[in-house]
Amino acid sequence: MTRNEAISTHRNQRHGKVLACFPMQYPRELLTALNILAVEVWGPPDVTPTHEMARIQAYVCPIVRHSMEFLASKEASQLDGILFPHTCDSLQGLATVLTDFGPWDKPVFHFTHPKGPLDSPRRTFLRKEFQHLATQLEEWTGETLTLEKLRDAIALHNHLDSLRGTLLEPTGQTLGPLQYELLRRGEFQWPQTWLEEIQEALAGVSVDVSKEAKEGGPARLLVSGIVPEPQGIFEALRQAGAIPVADDYAAIGRRICHVENLPDDPFDALMARYEALPPCPTRGASVDRRIGWLLERARSAKAEAVLLHNITFCEPEMFDLPHIRRELAAQGLPVLYMETELGGELSGQLATRLEAFVEMVLDARRKG
Numbered sequence: 448m449t450r451n452e453a454i455s456t457h458r459n460q461r462h463g464k465v466l467a468c469f470p471m472q473y474p475r476e477l478l479t480a481l482n483i484l485a486v487e488v489w490g491p492p493d494v495t496p497t498h499e500m501a502r503i504q505a506y507v508c509p510i511v512r513h514s515m516e517f518l519a520s521k522e523a524s525q526l527d528g529i530l531f532p533h534t535c536d537s538l539q540g541l542a543t544v545l546t547d548f549g550p551w552d553k554p555v556f557h558f559t560h561p562k563g564p565l566d567s568p569r570r571t572f573l574r575k576e577f578q579h580l581a582t583q584l585e586e587w588t589g590e591t592l593t594l595e596k597l598r599d600a601i602a603l604h605n606h607l608d609s610l611r612g613t614l615l616e617p618t619g620q621t622l623g624p625l626q627y628e629l630l631r632r633g634e635f636q637w638p639q640t641w642l643e644e645i646q647e648a649l650a651g652v653s654v655d656v657s658k659e660a661k662e663g664g665p666a667r668l669l670v671s672g673i674v675p676e677p678q679g680i681f682e683a684l685r686q687a688g689a690i691p692v693a694d695d696y697a698a699i700g701r702r703i704c705h706v707e708n709l710p711d712d713p714f715d716a717l718m719a720r721y722e723a724l725p726p727c728p729t730r731g732a733s734v735d736r737r738i739g740w741l742l743e744r745a746r747s748a749k750a751e752a753v754l755l756h757n758i759t760f761c762e763p764e765m766f767d768l769p770h771i772r773r774e775l776a777a778q779g780l781p782v783l784y785m786e787t788e789l790g791g792e793l794s795g796q797l798a799t800r801l802e803a804f805v806e807m808v809l810d811a812r813r814k815g
């Protein structure tokens with residue numbers, strides 16, 4: 448199902464509103480409980496530049512520049528409103544330009560993350576943010592958010608996260624472009640439909656649970672970054688002789704937060720799921736926590752090397768980069784850093800770097 452099909456199915460069958468949601472993290476459970484379809488805006492990768500993009504400085508990341516163009520386009524008229532999580536300065540800039548000077552005249556909502564560790568004041572703040580957004584969305588949709596609806600939506604997303612985690616487990620040859628395509632379908636798919644698609648995919652997959660690097664097998668990589676674009680990235684990895692066995696993309700693995708025993712109170716349950724999120728610089732996680740998380744992911748998946756894949760001009764990722772590179776290398780993990788734009792093809796130069804890196808990793812394996 449394409450994004451446009453998901454939107455028209457939602458309108459025709461569930462008669463709900465459609466909310467454009469910006470990266471990275473937002474309480475999607477609230478939206479589901481209020482019959483709102485979340486359609487995430489990660490660019491999109493390919494847009495035709497017009498004068499709209501010129502409102503954003505050229506040194507701002509392509510997610511923001513492309514979004515400006517997209518939101519001015521005819522296609523965006525299908526959206527009923529926008530949700531901006533308080534993620535980075537670039538997105539806040541977009542929120543201002545778009546509404547003050549730009550083409551957007553529909554409702555805009557904000558969700559502010561408490562930056563840093565969830566101590567008592569930040570927990571209070573976060574709970575109020577959940578409640579404030581819930582009230583605003585209730586008024587907008589005319590729907591009533593009952594505790595039962597919210598509890599059901601949280602259980603659904605918690606189950607989804609558990610299945611997404613299973614799909615992302617190190618599965619030998621099975622984690623590839625098709626699995627990523629399915630994981631990314633959740634950026635616009637109604638959650639129940641997405642859950643059924645993942646269940647079906649998991650049932651048809653023969654999972655190789657071996658976490659050992661096999662002689663002659665592909666190099667095992669931990670991949671980390673914002674979003675796996677351009678789309679050819681996984682095919683380029685496969686052609687270079689590598690597979691991702693652990694994922695820390697902000698769009699994918701860094702948003703999975705399954706909690707075994709959810710508290711009965713739905714707002715406590717929202718807090719518990721939020722707390723279970725992997726560390727991300729866009730929510731103010733310390734670099735030490737991120738390094739610990741990446742090392743733990745690499746070890747548990749028996750990754751042999753790390754691909755740090757950034758989108759150009761992404762400041763939150765770039766701030767952490769020197770520390771992460773240094774510490775992972777100090778722990779014996781070879782690291783390749785590369786930057787890409789969102790759209791187009793992976794350049795020949797990057798593909799060659801990828802091949803040389805993978806060859807080095809496989810050579811180290813052969814030498815033991």
Ligand code: SF4
Pocket residue numbers: 470508509510511534535536537538673729758760761762763764
């Ligand atoms: S977190 Fe990075 S990639 Fe995402 S919108 Fe902000 S600057 Fe752009």
